[in-house]
Amino acid sequence: MNVYYDNESRPGEGLAFVVAPTADGPPPGSHGGFLGLTNATLEATPATNRFVAVEFDTFKEPGGYDPDDNHVGLDVGTVASNKTASLAGFNITIATNKTAPANYTAWIEYDGAARRIAVYMGVRGAPRPATPVLASPLDLSELVPERAYLGFTASTGVSFELNCILDWNLTIETFPADKKSKGWVVPVAVAVPVAAIAAAAFVVARMARARRSMERRRQERLEHTLTNLPGMPKEFAFEKLRKATKNFDERLRLGKGGYGMVYKGVLPAAAVDDDDGRPPAATEVAVKMFTRDDAKCVDDFLKEVQIIHRLRHRNIVPLVGMSKIFKLHYITFA
Structure with a gap:
């Protein structure tokens, strides 16, 4: 990804990778520090918003919930992050300009069995660092619907920047679920042309529906055949x-x-x-x-x-x- 701002301005506000309950666009009034995720009204009821996001924030909001203007945060239903991590100690500056341009890769890995999320970040082209910039317990099954959408959001305000997703990759591994847990592991290398985000989310949703339909037909055929076996095992x-x-x-x-x-x-x-x-x-x-x-x-x-x-x-x-x-x-x- 690349976040660029003009030398004469101050960067803001940031972008986020989000697991959202719907494919609807950003809510009205979600500019500035709301990062296209919420607005002043929705911020009052975070438990009902049903999203989880990893924010890459380039503006320190008044209110005390941002550590600085260069951090990663875990947002659960609200932009007041549950956990934040400043990137200053990792020699990473999210927003860059022509004086010191830089492209970055972010890896967002979710372990559904361990119920834990880890975010790694490094210069694009380099291998994934051994140490995450942010790690936190997280149970997605309790926070987002079973059917959810993956994508990106961003916003500007009085300050502005160009948020560019250069490419991205999504890998999901599913495991047989027992009665106690439903888990997935999601490693994500962040980046996609911004204009393609909505189309990508739509295609992913259509493919998932088609796959579920095909699997349902296979299951029906399987059950029919097994039921009609003589002396069914x-x-x-x-x-x-x-x-x-x-x-x-x-x-x-x-x-x-x-x-x-x-x-x-x-x-x-x-x-x-x-x-x-x-x-x-x-x-x-x-x-x-x-x-x-x-x-x-x-x-x-x-x-x-x-x-x-x-x-x-x-x-x-x-x-x-x-x-x-x-x-x-x-x-x-x-």
Whole structure:
């Protein structure tokens, strides 16, 4: 990114990367220190604003919540940052002019499992620094809607500057969610032509809707086929398989192939039905995890369940059940 101001003026006000509840434009009156995020009215009710932003602030607002005119801040529903960090100690000046021009890269990384955000910043072209300029606990699941928009906002006031997003990259990794947590990890290298921000947000939203629709159709086909299998195999809750494999511990991995991985596990007593009248006992199992995320993976999962479900041989481990969660499918053998 590049923030430029004329030598004759004073820079202001700043820009922000935001996770927002809607794709609506900036609220009226959000110029100046509101950074296009809120206004005087919305500032009175931060809990209802439902956004989280990382601000790159170039103007010290009166009121005492800005440490200086060159800082990074974490904004939760308000521009009065929950946490700020001055960049003076990192030899970084956000707003530059022709006397000392500079382009920067910012990495914004969110760990949904640890519920923590970290912001790194350095000269463009250099590797990501080892030390973040700002780090803070943060639980996005409590603060923004499940369906949200990513983008950028900026503002000017009496002071002005040119806020340029040069390019950007977004990576999201999703994991099977248990009952206690829903997590994502979001590393973001900030920057995009400003004129393309709205279009990018629209495209991302459309792609996400299309993907959800496709995944819903796959899930419906999967459930229909499994329901019509003769003697349908037992369906295990994902939590049971996770505990059986000690959270899919790498030390229990038996093998890896093009479609996924196989883990050794132990299901507790009574988790697997015995047909010979013996008392239920803990059962040693192999759990195959399908990790490919495409339609062919679903087809292969169904074919393997159908074939193995019919096989009976002393040298072939029998199928005892399966599980399906989000994009991952599991087959359990005993």
